[in-house]
Structure formats: structure tokens, C-alpha cells
Amino acid sequence: MTKKNIIACTIVALLFGAMGAYVGLSKNKQAAAPVTTTMAPGGSSPVTELYALSLPDAAGATQALSQWKGKNLLVNFWAPWCPPCVQEMPELSAIQGDFAGKNLQVIGIGIDSASNIAAFAEKVKIAYPVYVSGMSGTDLSRHFGNTTGGLPFTVLIGADGEVKKTYLGRLKFDQLRADLGKL
Structure with missing residues (x-):
């Protein structure tokens, strides 16, 4: 290989490397979008769907979720x-x-079988009600904007029945407490 060929190949390799770096950085900027969103007023149809549900709790007793109407509600979709x-x-x-x-x-709202959630609830002390939805909970979380179906997914609903904010991934509790302070 001549010196000119080596230089030409090096230049082409550097150009392709630069293009790859540019594409990679562009994708990372898109992926770094915020993990929280605020839903526009009037987007309460998933809330209506939530309140229409009756789900078994960890002990197996069926509970109407409409019992939480009129309260600020923090709904955490999770799995053991x-x-x-x-x-x-x-x-x-x-x-x-x-x-x-x-x-x-x-x-x-647990995305798993009733037996797995019951066994988990026996081991871990949880100071709030836990309900069993199975895989249908994933569909419900998608109606709230969780397009990927990722867990954990948390929804903050105001006492007025409007979705105030959603959080995908592990919660940042300083941010959550600030959001709760605005209710």
C-alpha cells in the first residue's frame, strides 16, 4: 500500500468515525428526555378507568378503587x-x-400473580394498600402514558381527578415531595 492510500484510508475512517459519534450523541440526547411528564387538563379518562376497577388486595379481598375518589392519589405500578x-x-x-x-x-398496583404479591406482602412491610392487577395493570399504566410498559411507573392524581404528573423509573423523592407540596 502506498503512502497516499494509507492517508486516504485514514481520512475515510476518521470521517466515518465522526459520523458515528455524531449519530450516537444525537440518539443519547433524545434518550435523555425527562422521565416525568405532566398531562394536560381533561386527560382524566385513565383516572375514570382506574376508579371503575375493583381489584383484590394482597390478602385477596376485592376492593373498589373508587374509594379513593376525592383524595390526592399516588398510584405506583410495581412488581415484586x-x-x-x-x-x-x-x-x-x-x-x-x-x-x-x-x-x-x-x-x-402489582403487576404479577396474586400468590406472588401475597407472598411478597407477607415478607415486606408496606404502609399503603397494595392491589393485584396481573398483566392488565401494564395496559392501565399505558393508558396513563407509560408507552414502554416499564416499571416502576407512578402517577400523581389530584383530588380533582386530574393527572398532575407521571414518573417512569425509580422515583426521585426530592422531586416527588416538591410535587406533592404543590397539591
Whole structure:
């Protein structure tokens, strides 16, 4: 190979490398979009769907979710096999205690079998109601904007029945507490 060929190949390789870096960085900027969203007023159809449900709790007793109408509601979609879901449960329990007198209720909607959720609830102390939805909970979370079906997924619903914010992934509790303070 001549010196000219080596230089030409090096220039072509550098150009392709630069294009690859540009594409890679562009995709990372898109992926770095915020993990929280605010839904526009009037987007309450998933809330209506939520309140229409009756789900078994961890003990197997069927409960109407409409019992939470008129309260600020923090709905956490989770699964026992999801490490970030399990990691945030103690802090969700703390929020339930800290904000209980402020018209806030935390509920968990488990995406798993009734037996797995019941076994998990026996092992782990959870200070808020946990319901069993099975895989239909994933569909419900998608109606709230969780297009990927990822867990954990949390929805903040105001006492007025409007979705105030959604959170995909492990919660940032400083941000959540600030959002709760605005209710």
C-alpha cells in the first residue's frame, strides 16, 4: 500500500468515525428526555378507568378503587421481581405516613400473580394498600402514558381527578415531595 492510500484510508475512517459519534450523541440526547411528564387538563379518562376497577388486595379481598375518589392519589405500578420497585417501597411508605393527614393516599398496583404479591406482602412491610392487577395493570399504566410498559411507573392524581404528573423509573423523592407540596 502506498503512502497516499494509507492517508486516504485514514481520512475515510476518521470521517466515518465522526459520523458515528455524531449519530450516537444525537440518539443519547433524545434518550435523555425527562422521565416525568405532566398531562394536560381533561386527560382524566385513565383516572375514570382506574376508579371503575375493583381489584383484590394482597390478602385477596376485592376492593373498589373508587374509594379513593376525592383524595390526592399516588398510584405506583410495581412488581415484586422489579428491584427498583422494591427499593422505593420504604420511601413510599414514609410518604404515606408523612402526607396522610394532607389528603394523600399512596396505593400500589402489582403487576404479577396474586400468590406472588401475597407472598411478597407477607415478607415486606408496606404502609399503603397494595392491589393485584396481573398483566392488565401494564395496559392501565399505558393508558396513563407509560408507552414502554416499564416499571416502576407512578402517577400523581389530584383530588380533582386530574393527572398532575407521571414518573417512569425509580422515583426521585426530592422531586416527588416538591410535587406533592404543590397539591
